[in-house]
Structures are given as structure tokens and as C-alpha cells.
Amino acid sequence: MTSMNRPLFGLLIGGLMFTGSAYAVDPLDQLMEESRAAVRDFAGALMAEVNRAAEAGGPLNVITVCNQVAPGLGAKYSQQHQMSIERTALKFRSPANIPDAWERSVMLSFLERSQNEPLQGMEHGEIRVEEGRTVFRYMMAIPTAQQCLACHGTEIPAPITRKLDRIYPTDTARGFQAGEMRGAFTIRREL
Numbered sequence: 001m002t003s004m005n006r007p008l009f010g011l012l013i014g015g016l017m018f019t020g021s022a023y024a025v026d027p028l029d030q031l032m033e034e035s036r037a038a039v040r041d042f043a044g045a046l047m048a049e050v051n052r053a054a055e056a057g058g059p060l061n062v063i064t065v066c067n068q069v070a071p072g073l074g075a076k077y078s079q080q081h082q083m084s085i086e087r088t089a090l091k092f093r094s095p096a097n098i099p100d101a102w103e104r105s106v107m108l109s110f111l112e113r114s115q116n117e118p119l120q121g122m123e124h125g126e127i128r129v130e131e132g133r134t135v136f137r138y139m140m141a142i143p144t145a146q147q148c149l150a151c152h153g154t155e156i157p158a159p160i161t162r163k164l165d166r167i168y169p170t171d172t173a174r175g176f177q178a179g180e181m182r183g184a185f186t187i188r189r190e191l
């Protein structure tokens with residue numbers, strides 16, 4: 001193909017893809033599906049790092065992973081999926097994870113829904129206009145599992161408490177029971 005007709009080829013392919021997706025898939029369904037895939041990737045990578053660190057050096061070592069590796073992985077998968085993906089919580093440990101008003105209200109609605117629905121896989125997505133920009137926002141609840149309690153439970157071992165106190169003097173992400181909502185993945189993308 002010469003460089004002359006390459007743009008035309010691109011246009012044709014782009015047009016085909018556009019008409020294909022525009023008629024076959026509801027755009028909101030597509031955004032939801034892409035968000036689930038991003039959460040799956042991010043959560044999977046995070047769990048793999050946590051398990052590796054736990055095997056290598058126990059919970060104290062895992063704090064370092066949560067502190068340094070989690071934000072880095074968030075940045076990596078944000079770039080790969082071309083959307084912002086992070087973790088947040090109503091009771092958060094790191095001030096970097098403070099929810100905004102929309103995230104707070106969605107998490108409060110998750111708490112309410114969890115009286116009748118399982119937390120696992122609970123999600124919400126919506127297209128909104130924020131400060132004049134059209135954005136898609138999505139959240140998926142993160143339940144507290146047994147293995148989270150060492151750092152987020154009611155009886156956190158003393159060495160862990162000491163390290164957490166040092167790194168996170170304003171930590172409120174403690175006192176959780178297994179099964180409760182620990183926080184949520186949160187995605188934002190401009191449309």
C-alpha cells in the first residue's frame with residue numbers, strides 16, 4: 001500500500017468498526033464491559049503482587065506492596081486501558097484514596113443494596129456531565145476477605161499497627177469484619 005491511500009484505508013476500517021459497534025452494542029454496555037475487564041486486570045495483578053510479597057516476607061512486607069506497588073499498578077492499567085482506575089473507600093487508609101462526592105454516594109448506595117444483594121461483583125456505571133465534560137464513571141465494590149483482616153480488621157497485630165501508624169497517621173481503614181465492604185474500584189474516562 002502506498003502512503004497516498006493509507007489514510008483512506010484507515011478511514012474505511014474505522015468506518016466499518018464504527019458502524020459495526022454502533023449498531024450491535026449499546027455504548028453503555030460496552031463501557032461497562034471494558035471497565036470490568038480493567039478491574040479484573042488490576043485486581044488480578046494486585047493479588048499476584050500481594051501473594052508474592054507475603055511469601056517473601058509476611059504481612060509487613062505486604063504493607064510496602066500496598067503502599068508503593070498498588071498506586072503504580074493503578075497507573076499501569078489506567079494507561080493500558082486508557083481510563084483512570086484507582087481504589088477508594090468510605091473509610092480510607094491513604095489520603096490519596098479519598099472519594100469524591102459521586103464516589104461517596106455510590107458506595108453508600110452499595111451499602112444499602114448489600115442488604116439484599118451479594119457485595120461480590122456489585123457495580124454501578126453511568127455517563128455524566130462533570131464541569132462541562134461528558135465522562136463515564138464506574139465503580140465495583142471490594143468485599144473484605146479473611147486475609148484482609150491482618151491489616152484492616154479489629155485485631156491487627158502490634159508490629160503491623162506500628163508500621164501502619166507510622167506511614168498512615170490518619171488511617172481509618174481498620175475495624176472491618178469479613179464480608180463487609182472494604183472499598184471499591186473506581187474508573188473515570190472522558191468520552
Ligand code: HEC
Binds near residue numbers: 087097152
Ligand atoms: C499487609 C497489609 C494489608 C493487607 C493484608 C491488606 N491491605 Fe488493603 N491496604 C493496605 C495499605 C498499606 C493500604 C494503603 C495503600 C495506599 O497507600 O494506597 C491499603 C489500602 C487499601 C484500599 C484502598 C483504600 C484505602 O483504604 O486507602 C483498599 C480498597 C484495600 N486496601 C482493600 C484490601 C482488601 C480487600 C484486602 C484483602 C483482600 C486488603 N486490602 C489487604 C494494607 C493491607
